[in-house]
Amino acid sequence: MKIFYAVQATGNGHISRAYQLMPYLEQYGEVDVFLSGSNSNLNVPLPIKYRSSGISLNYSECGGLDIQKTWKDMKLLNAMKLARQLPVEQYDVIINDFESITAQACRIKNVPSIQFGHQASFQSSLTPRPTSKNILGEMILKYYAKSAHYIGLHFDAYDDFIFPPVIKQEIQDAEVVDKGHITVYLPAYQKFCLVHFFKKLKHLEFQWFLPEIKEPYRENNIHYFPIDNQSFNKSLISCHGLITGGGFETPAEALYLNKKLMSIPISKHYEQQCNAAALSKLKVHVLTEPGKYFDLEIINWLNQTHELPKIHANNIEKTLEKLFALAKNQKQANLVEELALSN
DSSP states (O other): OEEEEEEEOSSHHHHHHHHHHHHHHTTTSEEEEEEEOSOOOSOOOSOEEEEEOOOOOOBOTBSBBOHHHHHHHOOHHHHHHHHHHOOGGGOSEEEEESOHHHHHHHHHHTOOOEEEESGGGGGSTTSOOOSSOOHHHHHHHHHTTOOSEEEEEOSSOOSTTEEOOOOOHHHHTOOOOOOSOEEEEOTTBOHHHHHHHHHHOTTSOEEEEOTTOOSOEEETTEEEEOOOHHHHHHHHHHOSEEEEOSOSHHHHHHHHTTOEEEEOOOBTOHHHHHHHHHHHHTTOEEOSSOOTTHHHHHHHHHHOOOOOOOOOOOOHHHHHHHHHHHHHHHHHHHHHHHHHHHO
């Protein structure tokens, strides 16, 4: 069986999930990866056969989505050209982790695909949204990578096609400890936006992961790290709490490890606003932004005593069984349709 796996690289979570899935996918056949986007900070140990700069998100300096720059950097004509060139018709199964060029290629060539990932969960109206829905955001979530079938991942089973998050094996196998430090991963915020708040809290140690850091170093109570999977996992497994954005994979790992969690979703990023709504339902401490009293907000968060729910890891074997059963049924339906047309 030939499998085409389109992976969105606008963030580290998609790549981490793909790496975890790869050994299971390879049990079904030969896997070719299409990597699209350029925001990830991780090395990509995947069998990449096709690559594109895709459509990548740009952020302002202090926690916002830069819509104007994101739109300016979009190369839509190049994307459509690549969509026509992608040989999706040569594959038995197309798995799409929220990648628009592959979705366009499948539409042009009338090839069914299966969207598999967190964004697929938003096909359900039962998946949490913020109080004020964003029409454009809803359209992007539903139509950006439109597929024939959907298998979603989320913090909870909001619908019958939504399953638990894919948790890295290193996280699942970890011996969890609490060494007292606070792990910080807020890639949409540059250092100068927040450093003065952390410096005020001299009695706390922060391990802060930033895209601009090249080598680890320490200044007083702040230990700075480059974004590296192994170092981050080690910090998360041994932290007292995590301050991060409104993404999916990193909060899911923190909840799996039963760590204290503060989420600060990126401004104007609708998917992150939706994730924040879901996290709020789980009693996670959510901030719309780190305001001028952010240091006091951190103390308030650390003093909270309510228990957070511990989520479960995805049973990848069973989830992929459902995915490939969908693909098989679709293939049989296509054969029936072809026979009917030929008669």
